[in-house]
Amino acid sequence: MKITINNQPVQVPEGITIMEACNSVGINVPSLCYLKDVSHNASCGVCVVEVKGAKSLLRSCITQVTENMEITTNSQRVMEARRVNVELLLANHPQDCLQCDRNQNCELQQITFDLGVTCKRFVRTQREIRPKDETSLSLVRDPEKCILCGRCVAVCSEVQGVKAIDFSGRGLKSKISTFLDLGMGIVACTNCGQCALVCPTGAITEKSAVSEVWDALHHPDKVVLVQTAPAVRVAIGEAMGMPDGSLVTGKMVAGLRRLGFSKVFDTNFAADLTIIEEGNELIDRIKTGGVLPMITSCSPGWIKYIEHFYPKSLTHLSSCKSPQQMFGAIAKTYYAEKAGIDPRNIVVVSVMPCTAKKFEARRPEMDGAFQYWKEKVTMTDEEHFFDVDAVLTTRELARMFKETGIDFTHLPEEQFDNPLGESTGAAVIFGATGGVMEAALRTAYEVFTGKTLANINFTAVRGLTGIKEAEVDLEGTKIKIAVAHTLKNAAILLEQIENGTSPYTFIEVMTCPGGCLGGGGQPIPTNYEIRKKRAESIYYEDAHKGLRKSHENPEILTLYNDFLIEPLGEKSHHLLHTNYIERGKYKKYN
Amino acid sequence: MEALTNSIVPEIILDEIVEKYKGKPGMLLSTLEEVQEKNPLKYLPCETLTVVSQKLNIPYTQVYSVATFYSFFNLKPQGKHSIIVCRGTACHTKGSKALLDEVAPILGFKRTEDETESSFTTPDNEFTIKTVACFGQCAQSPVVAVDGVIFSNVNSQRLMKILKKVKK
Numbered sequence: 001m002k003i004t005i006n007n008q009p010v011q012v013p014e015g016i017t018i019m020e021a022c023n024s025v026g027i028n029v030p031s032l033c034y035l036k037d038v039s040h041n042a043s044c045g046v047c048v049v050e051v052k053g054a055k056s057l058l059r060s061c062i063t064q065v066t067e068n069m070e071i072t073t074n075s076q077r078v079m080e081a082r083r084v085n086v087e088l089l090l091a092n093h094p095q096d097c098l099q100c101d102r103n104q105n106c107e108l109q110q111i112t113f114d115l116g117v118t119c120k121r122f123v124r125t126q127r128e129i130r131p132k133d134e135t136s137l138s139l140v141r142d143p144e145k146c147i148l149c150g151r152c153v154a155v156c157s158e159v160q161g162v163k164a165i166d167f168s169g170r171g172l173k174s175k176i177s178t179f180l181d182l183g184m185g186i187v188a189c190t191n192c193g194q195c196a197l198v199c200p201t202g203a204i205t206e207k208s209a210v211s212e213v214w215d216a217l218h219h220p221d222k223v224v225l226v227q228t229a230p231a232v233r234v235a236i237g238e239a240m241g242m243p244d245g246s247l248v249t250g251k252m253v254a255g256l257r258r259l260g261f262s263k264v265f266d267t268n269f270a271a272d273l274t275i276i277e278e279g280n281e282l283i284d285r286i287k288t289g290g291v292l293p294m295i296t297s298c299s300p301g302w303i304k305y306i307e308h309f310y311p312k313s314l315t316h317l318s319s320c321k322s323p324q325q326m327f328g329a330i331a332k333t334y335y336a337e338k339a340g341i342d343p344r345n346i347v348v349v350s351v352m353p354c355t356a357k358k359f360e361a362r363r364p365e366m367d368g369a370f371q372y373w374k375e376k377v378t379m380t381d382e383e384h385f386f387d388v389d390a391v392l393t394t395r396e397l398a399r400m401f402k403e404t405g406i407d408f409t410h411l412p413e414e415q416f417d418n419p420l421g422e423s424t425g426a427a428v429i430f431g432a433t434g435g436v437m438e439a440a441l442r443t444a445y446e447v448f449t450g451k452t453l454a455n456i457n458f459t460a461v462r463g464l465t466g467i468k469e470a471e472v473d474l475e476g477t478k479i480k481i482a483v484a485h486t487l488k489n490a491a492i493l494l495e496q497i498e499n500g501t502s503p504y505t506f507i508e509v510m511t512c513p514g515g516c517l518g519g520g521g522q523p524i525p526t527n528y529e530i531r532k533k534r535a536e537s538i539y540y541e542d543a544h545k546g547l548r549k550s551h552e553n554p555e556i557l558t559l560y561n562d563f564l565i566e567p568l569g570e571k572s573h574h575l576l577h578t579n580y581i582e583r584g585k586y587k588k589y590n
Numbered sequence: 591m592e593a594l595t596n597s598i599v600p601e602i603i604l605d606e607i608v609e610k611y612k613g614k615p616g617m618l619l620s621t622l623e624e625v626q627e628k629n630p631l632k633y634l635p636c637e638t639l640t641v642v643s644q645k646l647n648i649p650y651t652q653v654y655s656v657a658t659f660y661s662f663f664n665l666k667p668q669g670k671h672s673i674i675v676c677r678g679t680a681c682h683t684k685g686s687k688a689l690l691d692e693v694a695p696i697l698g699f700k701r702t703e704d705e706t707e708s709s710f711t712t713p714d715n716e717f718t719i720k721t722v723a724c725f726g727q728c729a730q731s732p733v734v735a736v737d738g739v740i741f742s743n744v745n746s747q748r749l750m751k752i753l754k755k756v757k758k
Contacts, residue, residue, distance in 0.1 A: 157649075166651035168658040171723075179650035180636050187650065 003069040018049055018060035018071055027073055030082065030111045032089070032200045033149035034061035037528060038159060039198070041150045045085040046111060049073050057081055083117050089147045091122035093201070100145070100202045105524055107200035108147060125172060135183030137362050138191035138207055138355040143175055146203040152176060152195035159513060161488035162305065164189035176203075188308040188585055190487065192301035192511045193355030193393075193520015206355045206521055209390040210400060216347040216390065217260045224347045225335075226261040227327045227420070228252060230268055231353040231431030231516035232394045234537040238530070239398035239523040240408035245533025247541055250413025255406050256351075256397075257414060266416045267350065268423030270327035271430045271439070273559070274298065275550035277576050278320045278436075279443040280567040282506055286448075286477070291315045293482075293497065293504040296436050298322045300360035301511030301520075303580065305487050310494045311582035316507075319577040323430065324350050324357055325366050327420065328387030329575040332369030334563045335420055343373055347389045351397045353431070353519035356511065361388040368575040393521025422555035425541070425548035432535045433485035433515035434461035434468060437508040441472055441481070442549045449475040456548055462539070464514055464531065467492065469504070479505035486513050597631045597667060599638060608645040618648055618656055622663060631667035631715075661722050669711045669718035671756050674735040678724030685745075686732040692746040693753070694719060716757070 001014050005022055012021045019029045032044040040062055048057035052070035057078065065071075072078060090112065097103050130143040150167070153176060157163045164187055168177040178187040196204040216224050237246030256264045282294050297303060297318045306313060321329070327350070332343040350357060360366065369387050373379055392400070401408055415421070426442050429435030438458040445453050460470035461481070466489040469482045482504045484490045490509045496502040512519045514531035517538060547553060564571050607624045611617040621642055626634050634657055643653045657663045675681075675690050699710040699719050711718040727733045730742030736752050744752075 163649035163651050166649075166655040168651075168655050170659050170661075173658075177651075177654070179654045180639075 001065060001067055003065050003067075003071060005071045006074055007072075012065055014065075016065060018051070018058065018063050018065055018069075019047055021065050022049070022060065022071070022073060029060050029073065030114060031061055032086075032107055032111060032147060033151060035151050035154070035198055039149070039151040039154035041154065044089070044147070044149050046082050046115075048078060048081050048085070050075050050078050079115070083115050086112055086115055086117050087120065087122055090117070090120055092124055092126045093147065094144050095120075101205045101208075102199075102202035102524075106202060109201075130175065133178075133183045133185075134207070135185030136189065136191060136207065136359075137185060138358040139184055139189075139193060139196060139204060140207050141176075141184060141204050142202065144203075145201045146176055147201055148174055148176065149200055150176075151198040151200065152204055155194045155198050159486055159488060160190070160192060160194060160511075161486075161491055162188070162190055162192075165195065188583070190301040190305045190308070190511065191356035191359045191520075192487070194512060195520075196355060197520050197522065197524060197526050206393050206396065207358060208396060209358070209392055210396050212390050213349050213392060213400070216349065219347075221345055222347045223262045223341050223345055224260070224349060225263045225265055225331055225420075226256050226349045226351060227265045227267045227270070227324070227331075228256070228351045229324065229353055229431065229516060230271065230428045230435075230538065231519060231522070231534065232351050232397070233428075233541070234431065234517060234534040235353060235394050235522045235526075236398055237408070239395060240401060242409060244530045245535075245537045247537040248408075249541065250415070251408060251411040253416055254411040254414040255401050255408060258406055258411075259400055259404060261349070263417040263420075264414075265327070265331070265420035266423050266427075267323045267327055267352075268427035268430070269420045269553070269555065270323035270330065271427035272424055272550035272553040272556050273326050273330070273576070274320055274323045274430075275426060275436075275439050275443050276556060276560075276567050277326075277572055278318050279440050279447060279550075281318055281320060282440065282444055283448050284568065286479070286505065293502055293507045294318050295507045295509055296440075297578075298430065298436055299356070299509060299511045299516075300354070301356040302487065302490060302509045304356065304359065304583070305490065305511070306494070307580055307583040308585050309491070310498065311584070313494055313497050314580045314582065316497060317580060319579065321366075321576055321578045322357075322360065323427075324352060324391075325360065325368075325387055325578070326576050328361070328366070329368040329372075330559070331420060332385070332387060333372050333575060334559060336369075337563075338419070343369055344379075344383055344385060348387065350388050350391045351394065352391055353394050353516045353522045354391075354512075355393060355520040357521075358391045361386060361391050363578075365578055372575065394519075395521060395523055398523065419555040419558065422553055423545075424550055424553050425543065425545035426550040427553075428541045428545065429538055431516045432462070432538045433464065433510050434458075434483045434508065435515060435538070436510075437461045437481060437483050437506070439550060440506070440508075443551045445472070445474055446549065446551065448477070451475065453549075461508075462535075464528070464535070481506045481508075483508045485510040485515055485518075487511055597629060597633070598635055599625055599628045601641070603628055604638070604641055604645065608642070612646060617646060618642075618653065619660075621646060622653075622657060626663060632672075633664035633667050636665075661720070664709070664718075666709070667711065667715070669715050671717050671737050672735070673717060673719045673753070674725075675719070675721050676723075676725050676727075676731065676733045676735075677721040678728065678731075680728035681724075681731040681733055684731040689732055689734070689744065689746055689749060690721065693749055696750075717753075 022029045029047045031047040042059040042062045047060045049060045050072040133141040233249040237248040253264050295316045328348045336343040426439035461483045467484045480503050517534040518531045611620045643650050709720040725733050734741050734744045
């Protein structure tokens with residue numbers, strides 16, 4: 001299709017929007033509400049262009065190109081309109097950019113600068129300061145910074161199918177709110193944080209644990225252990241100025257050591273442990289006629305989702321805690337004993353690509369280590385501690401690196417500490433959708449059949465397709481498996497389970513698009529292309545690991561020998577497994 | 591206060607209403623409209639919103655979104671009589687602000703300058719006074735609706751007369 005853009009003749013495919021056409025020839029059209037694959041409600045009016053013959057300016061994000069269309073993006077009229085639309089948004093937006101969480105990574109700030117908006121002509125129309133929503137353990141919403149673009153609403157309902165937030169009111173009173181303005185910590189929100197990831201401003205951010213972690217690091221008596229989730233090593237580099245998806249495991253470890261952590265451990269160790277427990281649980285369920293399909297339980301957003309919306313299916317969840325929680329429980333029992341440290345002095349900090357992990361760490365039942373010690377030594381309830389003390393997102397860790405002036409790109413490559421830093425390739429792929437499934441199959445196959453797996457790459461479960469399925473032959477026992485990412489896709493598999501048509505034996509669910517590598521705590525922006533690059537890095541790390549099956553991790557074998565005795569055993573039951581509660585979609589607001 | 595505690599539409603009636611509209615286009619609006627009408631205090635308590643949401647299988651937030659968007663829906667109990675003063679542009683130019691300023695204080699209604707739409711109910715639950723953006727009766731502005739009856743070309747004496755009549 002032939003069109004002209006700024007008098008230049010251009011060939012573009014049929015059916016694309018003006019914005020896409022402009023982008024394809026190197027003209028970047030600014031927008032605050034449009035987001036590929038997520039939001040196209042054309043609310044911000046910043047992407048307007050002039051089209052010959054059209055009465056008014058057109059919003060390029062939703063207008064398709066037509067044959068011989070003459071588009072102008074650089075006329076005075078277009079540029080003035082864009083500036084005015086941004087100025088109108090700024091009228092009600094606070095001017096405290098310097099103190100804002102999103103300073104220097106804010107689309108509104110960037111567009112204001114790019115468009116040359118240098119004055120503030122319009123007065124504020126909002127009379128009241130609208131209060132922050134701090135009810136959630138994971139996320140904070142600041143309506144003052146909200147520009148009503150609707151991206152968060154779109155991602156919450158269209159991508160996740162959760163619908164925790166929506167527009168309410170009208171006109172000047174329009175806002176994004178939860179049901180009855182109850183707050184995100186009270187309604188059925190899964191804490192996935194995808195809203196924070198797509199917000200163009202600082203209106204939704206994670207609840208920061210940075211100062212808490214600094215306090216621990218500066219405390220003279222505390223032994224501060226850190227664990228890093230698999231998806232952090234392929235994303236933190238981006239926040240430190242490196243190319244998208246850079247694999248920076250060694251630098252990240254070096255950086256963490258320079259922040260002052262006593263030991264730099266790896267959640268991957270616990271991921272291997274999860275596979276041993278979960279793989280054995282699956283085999284046990286298959287052999288003893290337990291509830292099938294079994295569904296993975298690593299993703300805390302997903303756990304809260306099923307607790308809210310599909311409580312009837314809770315028995316399908318693996319009883320395994322997530323790797324983060326397994327790590328905390330093992331660090332404060334096994335490691336504390338081994339290293340001779342009073343568990344009360346241990347502070348476990350997690351670095352996660354995830355906002356829901358902050359909530360997970362505060363689930364009341366996540367204090368296995370405290371319960372373990374309470375039976376051994378006298379501990380009062382005042383001394384109560386959780387298995388994981390603080391959770392940082394990838395973004396928060398980047399902030400800490402910056403605060404201390406660490407020149408990340410020039411850090412040396414360092415190794416994780418032992419014993420809780422040893423891991424296999426099976427663990428690192430936990431960070432990508434399909435990874436837990438693949439890791440579990442590598443172990444379950446060998447444990448179930450007693451034979452060595454010829455090809456350990458289960459490529460059918462890799463990639464960014466919404467729901468992937470495969471059939472696996474466990475030497476005669478054929479099982480069907482499925483992998484879903486995003487909660488909307490998970491819901492499809494749950495509906496099958498609830499109406500009795502699910503053909504699967506084992507299902508992996510990850511809350512976020514792409515799995516943890518696309519988590520709500522990852523650097524902004526996180527989009528499809530970036531997710532793909534992070535996934536490539538994850539599979540690269542797996543391919544280059546010496547050991548690629550969880551049950552071959554020597555430190556895991558030692559852990560079982562010296563402490564846990566056997567998978568699904570008594571100690572595992574107390575420290576590594578958990579239970580779930582029905583939260584209710586309607587009546588209970590927790 | 592007794593009226594307040596009895597102000598929730600019984601489930602049986604709710605079921606009837608829902609049954610009537612379920613699956614039809616615009617079911618949420620129609621349901622909310624009729625449920626509010628059946629409520630003795632002419633409003634939608636949060637219990638009602640949750641039940642409607644469940645029965646129609648529409649997310650909580652969407653129900654809340656709709657209920658807060660339309661000024662027709664009330665989330666607070668309404669007085670026995672409703673007085674709706676139009677604050678649209680035409681009515682404004684014909685003095686609806688002065689009308690409101692004169693009448694509202696008599697009922698104890700304090701309004702703030704900036705509010706384009708607001709609602710106030712007298713403590714004795716006799717009157718709810720509300721403003722809306724436009725009735726679509728601009729030719730006869732200023733317009734006031736009292737208990738659903740629209741009065742046009744209203745001035746303050748006329749409005750006081752109407753109110754006296756209603757109160758009896």
